[in-house]
Amino acid sequence: xxxxxxxxxxxDELTLSELQELIIEELDLPADQQQSYHYQxxxxxxxxxxxxxxxxxxxxxxxxxxxxxxxxxxxxxTLTESEKFEWNDDAVSEVLFFWLxxxxxxxLAEKATHQRFxxxxxxxxxxxx
Numbered sequence: 001x002x003x004x005x006x007x008x009x010x011x012d013e014l015t016l017s018e019l020q021e022l023i024i025e026e027l028d029l030p031a032d033q034q035q036s037y038h039y040q041x042x043x044x045x046x047x048x049x050x051x052x053x054x055x056x057x058x059x060x061x062x063x064x065x066x067x068x069x070x071x072x073x074x075x076x077x078t079l080t081e082s083e084k085f086e087w088n089d090d091a092v093s094e095v096l097f098f099w100l101x102x103x104x105x106x107x108l109a110e111k112a113t114h115q116r117f118x119x120x121x122x123x124x125x126x127x128x129x
Contacts, residue, residue: 003082006075010054010085016061023071050079050087052121055095059114059121069108076100091120094127 119125
């Protein structure tokens with residue numbers, strides 16, 4: 001996934017359904033045709049700060065069956081390897097970790113998992129140890 005795709009989404013230049021469509025297209029490609037992440041040096045003035053609300057919106061979309069949870073690991077991978085995005089929130093880091101790393105305790109296909117992520121992101125539930 002190209003980080004520019006996520007940048008357009010977070011800047012409200014791409015709808016949630018358009019983002020999902022692009023991610024699913026990439027996920028459905030044969031492995032030898034999938035894009036790999038390419039490191040690019042960035043001007044530090046172009047770094048986009050992400051807030052917990054960006055991720056709450058994605059979790060709420062999963063809960064409303066408007067976004068497929070199988071898209072979340074690719075988003076997490078792109079964000080964590082990107083020099084274009086930053087966040088100053090431990091809850092965001094924790095949620096991205098669980099999106100990226102499969103954990104039987106927090107299955108992405110379960111709605112209760114996304115409800116818990118929202119509670120972490122809005123600070124109403126403690127993060128796991």
